[in-house]
Amino acid sequence: MKTYGFRQAARMERIKLTSVRTTWWLAIAAVVSMVASGVGVGLGYRSHTPIATTAQILNNSLGGAILAQLLLGALGVLLVTGEYGTGMIRSTFAAVPRRRVVLAAKVAVGGSAALMIGLVASFAGYLSGQLAIRGTAIPAASLSDGAVLRAVVLTGVYLGVSALLGVGIGAIVRHSGAAIGLLFGLMFVPTIVAGLFGEDGIAIGRFVPLLMLLNSIAVLTPTPGLFSGAVSVLVVGGYAAAAVVAGGLLLRLRDA
């Protein structure tokens, strides 16, 4: 190699990602939140509603993704804003002046790490829900059932994509508090707005990340009117891509 490029930047980002405690705490918290909701849901049904369906258990035991998406979104945000807040960004851009190479490396490294964490968290949520209902009359949801496997995998992918949305928002806003606040706002406010439209809200709701997660991605059968789980993940992926591209354009224009 005659000059630095993506490979070098990605190695730098991997070292940066794994060498701060925040990464590990957020990863652990994401998995724990999925496990806790899985166990909580399983035990709840076990003691109060012993005649639940497979879908009820599965859908609800993946509910921890509401929290996990925020944690992994924050992980993505901090990949960028953590550098602006500390002054590290100047060291980074002095080492790799082509800023979009840095952003691409953050997307690749942060995205693949979040995807792995998301999949582990999602499977952990599913498994703990299933373990908690063992021995009851509630039918088990097997991963050999295509719809079950799809829901669990897509939830994990959605969590990975949340981190990329965070990277994009972080690159646009550059301030940790403001970026995390904006991310949380974007997750919850459209959900409330869609609710205001009652029955017609579904036309908006199928574009709203949180509603897609709870009614089309992390469920056995999507609510009628919503996109399929895979399409929903692609829509959220489109949002993340738009945020990253916007962040990339701004990175070039602004002083570090």
Next chain:
Amino acid sequence: MIELRELTKRYGGRTAVDGLSFHVQPGAVTGFLGPNGSGKSTTMRMILGLDAPDHGQALIDGIPYAGLAWPLRSVGALLDAGAFHPGRSGRAHLAALAASNDIPASRVDRVLDIVGLSDVATRRAGTYSLGMRQRLGVAVALLGDPGVLLLDEPVNGLDPEGIRWIRDLLRGLAAEGRTVFVSSHLIAEMALTADRLVVIGRGRLLAETTVTELAAGDDNLEDAFFRLTSQVTDYRGGAAA
């Protein structure tokens, strides 16, 4: 060699750096002097491509910073003592930057040794004292064994031993034929460290000279500095009542 051509930077209506042109030669320590707010740090950030000039350009051996093939191996910079993540160890900070420019991992241990941080390398950098942070910054600057060094106020927060260490280090690097450009507002320190001087005020070049020449007309370098900058000092205190 560092070359500035008509370098200009405006923030809103205020001109921070105003048509600045000068050369920094290899083989000497060049001090960069000016009152607070005179544009020293802005100039250094533009040389490193961190801030975009509104006009003019800064070149490193004839190339803009952004065009360097391996930036850290050509230019080492100490911008401020806080350009690291406080939660990351000094060693990980250096390892990440080394990876970005294909600098071998053995070099990380070497620079930790040079700056005297080997014993605390695995501690989180946020726990370092100001002097240790400066040393970490110097380690970053030395990481790529660069021919050009830019240091913004390197002696800030260093104890007398540290100040002498920096002085000897910079003079040694210049003696090896490297270009060493050091900003400071500590004139006495510059008198001891620098061979050449670039003095600016309100973003404009006031003098490009040698330490000996500048001090020749007045009693000492400090008086010469005040004579040069008397019209361009923005913040000046009065006598206590």
